[in-house]
Amino acid sequence: MDNLAELKKLIVKYVEQLDEEKVVNLANEALNRGIDPVTLLETVNDGMEKVGKLYESKDYYIADLIFSGLIFRKILELDKMKEYFLQNKHKGLGKVVLGTVEGDIHDIGKDIFKGMLEANGFEVIDLGVDVSKEKFIEAVRKNKPDILAMSAALTNTIDTMRNIVKAFSKAGIRDKVKIIVGANHMNSDISRYIGADGFSKKASTGTKICLRWMKEKTGRE
Template identity: 60%
Template structure:
């Protein structure tokens, strides 16, 4: 019988190879063996990052990223996963408005983060990609979210993220939301320049932080990358 460490290595391999059938089959086996669904999410996140690296090296294409996202989604929707998260979050954890900022059309990182937020019980309003700052402001007014999540793969998005924050300030909305920014290229200096409450280079870390925010009396997070 395979132990959990072997299951993890195999699952990472199957995800990297975009083996949908075996990925789902092994995820079910792991859940039946009593693996923590949160830990399974972390494994899937790690596998998605491996796929992302292959894409960055141009060994994989957009269609492969989409396939990886589909595998991720199907594992999230396994009965054992939905039962766990619905039982843990019998009411909505909070509300998040999320989007990839203007000038960037990448969505894989945003989508993984969205899936993880939903698993933690968040109601997520996804604005898509190449989102103008005015649209973020409009949807904060419309949906009154607890958190605004800004995504961007390109290094040029740092300036645009700052402009989104400034637009929320100008609209007198900044104090009503917490802002999390996410991208592999983000640093402490960029984080301070943008003026967000938190940044994450890992979707799992970011989703857990949002959850922790909502568990505290005022939803306040800790600045930094955690």
């Protein structure tokens, strides 16, 4: 198969069908044929979005949603992907502190976002899940990141995120970092209520926002 566009379509198709073996084989073929690793991750993410829609329509179950995340992680572990991450690790594009907020232990969305950030040359400090406001503040003070990224899957974490932003203001460091919030239920009104600088429902969109912020900050293309 010579056509990368056709390969990408097949990858999306088999992610949607949750066929891990075919996705991994096609991903390796695409990498061997010169696909950009970032493009590959975006392609896999396109398939995951289709899985998400099938879950929302109740055609898929939560286990299927989780399995699609595991497929994404498998792609991240491919040798050529690891090589790419190592090459980009010290690009110095920007630094992001990332975590799933307190009261939520979901990590699929967070891990996908982390993978896409690292693929684009960001250094990511991953605090894990169920992260308290104190841990976020400590990590920002210690690491001095350009961006703080808060992830959540549960709707009851909206006020948790708002309280974290308030804690940053109280600590006098709110203006030291851009804040992006990510969740499937997120929208502009919720983001404003939280006090964030930006929001995203998709890892790929969130990554583009972070890239734009760094371009604005550094003036680099």
